[in-house]
Amino acid sequence: MSKISDLSRKREVISFAAGEPDPSVLPRKIFGELMKEVFEKVELVGNYTPADGAFELREEIAKFMKKYDDVKTDPNKIVVTIGGSQALDLLGRIFLDAGDIAISESPSYVNTLIDWKQYGARIVGVPVDDSGMITDELEKTVKKLKGERKRVKLVYTIPTGQNPSGVTMIEERRKHLLEIASQYDLILVEDTAYNHLLYEGQPPKTLRSMDKEGRVIYSGTFSKILGTGLRIGWLEGPSEVMDLIKMVKGPxxxxxxxxxxxxxxxSLRRGIFEDAKKKALENYKMKRDIMIKSIEEKLKGLKFTKPIAGMFILVWLKKGMDGYAFAEELLEKKGVAVVPAAAFYTDDSGKEVIRLNFSMVPPEKIEKGISSIAELLGF
Amino acid sequence: MSKISDLSRKREVISFAAGEPDPSVLPRKIFGELMKEVFEKVELVGNYTPADGAFELREEIAKFMKKYDDVKTDPNKIVVTIGGSQALDLLGRIFLDAGDIAISESPSYVNTLIDWKQYGARIVGVPVDDSGMITDELEKTVKKLKGERKRVKLVYTIPTGQNPSGVTMIEERRKHLLEIASQYDLILVEDTAYNHLLYEGQPPKTLRSMDKEGRVIYSGTFSKILGTGLRIGWLEGPSEVMDLIKMVKGPxxxxxxxxxxxxxxxSLRRGIFEDAKKKALENYKMKRDIMIKSIEEKLKGLKFTKPIAGMFILVWLKKGMDGYAFAEELLEKKGVAVVPAAAFYTDDSGKEVIRLNFSMVPPEKIEKGISSIAELLGF
Incomplete structure (x- = not known):
């Protein structure tokens, strides 16, 4: 995947390979002026904050979670991280040792899977359909592992606008997931990276807001609205967990x-986040619509996901095709970059699947890119 | 230690507990204007860079190492990190597993020791004197471990302006260290955090520049000159090592x-680093001189280190005293914060030692703070 990312940076290609905001949507000018002001006014702006983050930021994040998630929390239960990636890495660090089991959706965010495997964990996947993680399958899996006397350390989910599938878990499944967690004494990691990129309907309730038993650890990030380059995310969860995170974070x-x-x-205090979110939603919804329409018209009969949230669409190539080989050929012959999705799966069921991003590609290039895919597929 | 750091932030105390630049020395106004320009001109400033850092930065760092260390390297052998801390953490991540041995100076930078222990490593200490790590002792230790068939994975050193001792390794010892590394096939980690805060004489040659065999991994940071808050450091080393670092860094x-x-x-291109360095050197040298003079006058007979580089001075309280208890009492009764140095030692030989920082305390408060220490000690 990183080879493709590299290539798509170097050549003038149409890239569906990103997982980032469109730079033209980010409020760069406002940020620049803000930085000038911050560097002038904040005396300690060049110095360390506490390891868990500036208190003012943790306060703003607590308000943010109250406002958007209806969650009442406390700045002391929040740790500011280097984006969502480090939030998930720190959880691996405190929970996972060699041989431990973590459950994820399959497919799921590949970086988390790689990172947690680096701690020696075995990742067991639960399949996803258009309604999100298939919780009946989760229950079967947990029961089976319990029968084998294997303890599940973490259950990782991206309930809204999932990466890579783009699907959003329906409320009924969210409830079921929490029931299973309660019954089998599981800890859930809720990755909310795409929660603010919702293009249809009312925001689904977060697992964290539905949780009555302190089983949900909430991973948040400002990357998808304010920019991945800032590298500011956070973890929020039960004090016992957050105290451990604080211990390991500093060093x-x-x-x-x-x-x-x-x-x-x-950005939170002055409404810059809200404005940026509005602009992002407008832009990405438009591009999502163009991409879906193009796929329907040009890739007739191929299975694909229709996201109501997030940045991604999965497309199933013809049975038996190899997503890696296709992605390479597509880049070489047509100058279009896509991500083969196989690495996002915990088994080999995703070989013929590719991931398309619609947030970072200019709208006028979407149709052209999908046409190139259609041509290479012989449509 | 973090308890003391917290306290010293909250109350109006004289703090010798920091390890950071003086905010009044940092070019905040220039940074603010620079940020405004960067946000306006760099289209992808809000997006990810490659995991190993922006190519332009790695290029500048390669030039930096040529200029200051006379080291010829390559942007592809450099990985940009979240300050020096993450540089050292990543080394722990790829080199150290449960039961592995790493050698450090004793005392040494406590965060590295804690971090590497989190990976399960056992830290074996080699004592330091006014000429730096006592390399004869290192050789004995390595020989002994070899006799026990124990493999040393890393040897960690801060040769210049060491934290916490403030001492700088003399060239003869540097040569000896490299000879030992060659003889016993060791990998050296050279932490250069304080290299640019040199108050006397010519810059000592870095181990990296003296190394003919590719045994030295260089850990660098801009924290001590441009500000700890930026969180920009780097690792440079042999391709085999850097390739592994790149693999684990992204996730x-x-x-x-x-x-x-x-x-x-x-900051590197426009000479802002050079100007900031000049200003820092002037300011910290002045404060170092005041602190040394105060200690000589007010704490007569106590052993202490006289750094030619860095930010720290170690003071040995009277034999049998407890640095932790003293630090607590000093903060409570006199409002002066110091860091008990025991945690920096790999054994219990540092119980009566405290660490004083001179970079971040206003000059007019140094004498007063040392007087308070003298009073509490009954001088």
């Missing part, structure tokens, strides 16, 4: 960048 | 903050 990196923490503080 | 945090990477790029 790994001291803290997240102080100027970036203040950029987020002021 | 842990994707990349260092993009705006902060550009802040460093432009």
């Amino acid at each position: 790994t990196d001291m803290c997240a960048s102080t100027p970036m923490q203040y950029l987020v503080i002021e | 842990t945090d994707m990349c260092a903050s993009t705006p902060m990477q550009y802040l460093v790029i432009e």
